[in-house]
Amino acid sequence: MxxxxxxxxxxxxxxxxxxxxxxxxxxxxxxxxxxxxxxxxxxxxxxxxxxxxxxxxxxxxxxxxxxxxxxxxxxxxxxxxxxxxxxxxxxxxxxxxxxxxxxxxxxxxxxxxxxxxxxxxxxxxxxxxxxxxxxxxxxxxxxxxxxxxxxxxxxxxxxxxxxxxxxxxxxxxxxxxxxxxxxxxxxxxxxxxxxxxxxxxxxxxxxxxxxxxxxxxxxxxxxxxxxxxxxxxxxxxxxxxxxxxxxxxYPTSRFVASFLGTANIFEGLVKRADATGALVESTAFDAWFESDSDPPKPEGGRVFVAVRPEKMRIETAAAETQPHGANRLSGTVRDIAYYGDFVMYVVALPDGSVVRVSRPTETRITELPITWNDPVTVTWPSFATVVLAQ
Amino acid sequence: MNGGGGASIASGRLARLVVLALPYLWLLLFFLLPFLIVAKIALSEIAVGIPPYAPILRWTEENVLTVVLNFGSFATLLEDGFYLDAYLRSLRVAGISALLCLLVGYPMAYAIARAPEHRRNLLLLLVVLPFWTSFLLRVMAWIGILQDQGVLNALLLSLGLISEPLRLLYTEGAVYVGIVYCYLPFMVLPLYATLAKLDPVLLEAAADLGARPFRAFLTVTLPLSMPGILAGCMLVFIPAVGEFVIPELLGGPAAQLAGRVLWVEFFQNRDWPMASALAVALLVLLVVPIAAFQRHAARRGRA
The missing domain is CATH 3.40.50.300 (P-loop containing nucleotide triphosphate hydrolases)
Structure with a gap:
């Protein structure tokens, strides 16, 4: 047995x-x-x-x-x-x-x-x-x-x-x-x-x-x-x-990405796509999404990009010194939800849409280092970017 | 605070007591009291006068109050085979009628319960519709159908199925037709109530486990509709035992049933004590199956 x-x-x-x-x-x-x-x-x-x-x-x-x-x-x-x-x-x-x-x-x-x-x-x-x-x-x-x-x-x-x-x-x-x-x-x-x-x-x-x-x-x-x-x-x-x-x-559609768990979904145009990855430009605000996997759509096509909240990092904008780049968004914290094992930050972007970022509570913190209305930067590695065909 | 709570509990108890007492009061006034009056008449002696029986409480010549009970009517009831025969025949007729009602009513109730929901009320209405005309009129209508020159014989003759009219009216068969026709709704309605409650997913489960539709019916639908079967049978059987009008109008002279015997004693022989004794005996006869049914229902309720 x-x-x-x-x-x-x-x-x-x-x-x-x-x-x-x-x-x-x-x-x-x-x-x-x-x-x-x-x-x-x-x-x-x-x-x-x-x-x-x-x-x-x-x-x-x-x-x-x-x-x-x-x-x-x-x-x-x-x-x-x-x-x-x-x-x-x-x-x-x-x-x-x-x-x-x-x-x-x-x-x-x-x-x-x-x-x-x-x-x-x-x-x-x-x-x-x-x-x-x-x-x-x-x-x-x-x-x-x-x-x-x-x-x-x-x-x-x-x-x-x-x-x-x-x-x-x-x-x-x-x-x-x-x-x-x-x-x-x-x-x-x-x-x-x-x-x-x-x-x-x-x-x-x-x-x-x-x-x-x-x-x-x-x-x-x-x-x-x-x-x-x-x-x-x-x-x-x-x-x-x-x-x-x-x-x-590896969801293949917006529906699957958002039905299973939480996903941040952005709309964009494919600027570069090959076997090594893809670069997508946001159509809503000034941002670039970089993916290291083969995208499903040809260059110039409209696509959606999904990123899971737990694969994103959130930092206060003041500590941010790196230059502008791909997979990087700026915004302000609008809501914070404390779940115990993790904290979910809802970050408002310049165009009014929101991004959800979760952060595990690895230490016993009673006061969160990032709080409401803080200007923050959200970043993620290129493997976390999923380009969706539909 | 405490006092208020106590008062509300007390008034709640009072309300419950009133609610509980009402049906008992009803039974006392309209069932037990009349029954005692009938029992009293049954135990008195027949007399010429109004009312046609002697009081059981009497003053003797020495001014002593005495109770005179006369068990003669009950003795006659047991000794004279005529009455026992009538009762046994009544039980048989009622039993067979209940069975026939079940055989006719079950498929009807099943079909209504399985019909699309919006059509069920209409179908139930059709079952109850005959009640909107007089009971007597409906029984009379059967005379027109069943008599020698009636509709049914005319139809059979014109179809060439028979060469001379069949004797249909004034037979025991006609009594069954009348009783089944008149009491069918009492069978269909409780059966429908239990069948409509039956979760169709249970039949899917039976089919899933390998039961063919008829097996599924025998092992799932039938046992689960038993409360409806019992209720329907009781509702047909109990009034059918004492039924007077249908056997009187449709039955033959040989069909001496309990209800008819009672009627004859009361109105033709003017033997009130004998008629009352018959009524008491009929009640005792019916209490047994009712009690059995109640016991079964209670056991089911606990289960």
Missing amino acids: PPGNGPAPRGPGGQKGTEPWRDPEAEPYLRLRGLTRRFGEVTAVADIDLDIYRGELFALLGGSGSGKSTLLRMLAGFERPDAGTITLDGQDLAAMPPYERPVNMMFQSYALFPHMTVAQNIGYGLKQEGLGRSEIAARVAEALELVQLKGLDARRPHALSGGQRQRVALARSLVKRPKLLLLDEPLGALDKSLREATQFELVNIQERTGTTFIMVTHDQEEAMTMATRIAVMTDGRLAQVGTPAEVYE
């Missing part, structure tokens, strides 16, 4: 074996092609192509109305696609009713049967398979142990806490050993204190069972900490697919 380290080992720099999406030879487990679903005039899911590999914990991240839930419901079989194919392990699922699919779902509301005990709830799916009583009992006991609910098998759902219900729902969907487990906002109904512990446990269970998980969430933190890869969805389309670090550090 692999050690239950939680989500920590995931992220950039993994080997080929653990990141099959980097291997062109790898065969995807779940393959979506041209998947489309319309509700009247509204296209909820628009022509989605997506490959998901065996053993992944894949997160569909998006706001309400982004189409993530419709996509999940199509995988479960509750919605029929208007076009496109769903292939799981070589098997075409699109025309299969939900009760024949080797796919199980953990519902957001858990959907536990109120008239059945915990054991009956978990055994329900096995009973439908026509398994014998003793085998069902053994599998249910195994599932209860997996989710650490031993001894609660005779309880009814209403006599359980929210966290326990979530575990029963998880056990009920896992006990059939599905090829694909779908999780609809798995932590959405839990309170904050339970959520973090459950995040780690869910990842742990996913690693122990080796089941491929696809979860839908609107919570970017949940997606970032748990998932092997994230698909950010908006308007029924995939805005970007990648590992949490890729999507956070």
Whole structure:
């Protein structure tokens, strides 16, 4: 059994074996092609192509109305696609009713049967398979142990806490050993204190069972900490697919940059672009943005530039002696938000727009060295500048 | 401060007491008191006069107040097979009627509960609509449909399905038609209430776990609509046991049901003590299923 380290080992720099999406030879487990679903005039899911590999914990991240839930419901079989194919392990699922699919779902509301005990709830799916009583009992006991609910098998759902219900729902969907487990906002109904512990446990269970998980969430933190890869969805389309670090550090659009975490976004014109980097001139005020990565747009084109607040430095302007240069902005502090572990400065620029800069509180300071209305200079290294195509 | 709080608590208690006392007062005045009067008549002797029974409290010639209880009516009730037969038949007819109402009402309630939300009120209105006309008129209308020269026979004859009119009216079948028709809304409404509350996501969960639609219905929908089934059956069964008008108008002379027997004792034989004894027996007969239902409901409420 692999050690239950939680989500920590995931992220950039993994080997080929653990990141099959980097291997062109790898065969995807779940393959979506041209998947489309319309509700009247509204296209909820628009022509989605997506490959998901065996053993992944894949997160569909998006706001309400982004189409993530419709996509999940199509995988479960509750919605029929208007076009496109769903292939799981070589098997075409699109025309299969939900009760024949080797796919199980953990519902957001858990959907536990109120008239059945915990054991009956978990055994329900096995009973439908026509398994014998003793085998069902053994599998249910195994599932209860997996989710650490031993001894609660005779309880009814209403006599359980929210966290326990979530575990029963998880056990009920896992006990059939599905090829694909779908999780609809798995932590959405839990309170904050339970959520973090459950995040780690869910990842742990996913690693122990080796089941491929696809979860839908609107919570970017949940997606970032748990998932092997994230698909950010908006308007029924995939805005970007990648590992949490890729999507956070290398967003390809303004939407993704601002949906995941905080990003300062500037508009500009590309002045120079080559393999070594790019230089972008701001169209709003006198400033230059320098990037050390290959920009997606040709020279002269209008682009957007994103910079994360934690990659910026803030200094009082009086201490500033360096000459004017790229990746440097001047302004005055308008707001300060103290979060404990970091301080967020909101700096007003000459054109009235604002830049957010965060600064970790490495020492125990009670009085901040920079305060309201101070003239400040904001700088950042060129690797922090991300040039966005859209 | 303290006194004010105490006063408000006291007045709150008073208000609660009043609210709790009202239904009990109602039951006392309109249920227990009439029942005691009926029980008193049941235990008195038949007499010629107005009212047609002897008082149970009497002054003897020695001026002693005596209570004269006459259990004769109850004895007759138990000894004469006629009454027992009528009661058993009533229970059977009511039971079968409740079952038929359930078979007809369940699909209706299910369809209404699954209909688009904006159409549900209209469908419910259609279920209740017959109540807007007189009950008697509706039962009479069935005579027109079921009689030998009635609408149904005429239709069957013209279609060539039968060569001579079927005997439909004045049969037990006609009684069932009448009862099911008249009491159907009492079955549909509680069933609809429980089915509408049923979370459709539970059926999705059942399908997701491998249950075909019919299995999902048997294992999820049906058990979860049990409170509605029980309430509907009680609402049909209880009034149907004592039903007088429908068997009188649609049933044959052989169909001696409890309600009819009671009516005959009261108005034709003018035997008030016997009629009252029948009424008391009917009540006792009905209290058993009601109590069972209440126990079940209470257990469900706790669960």
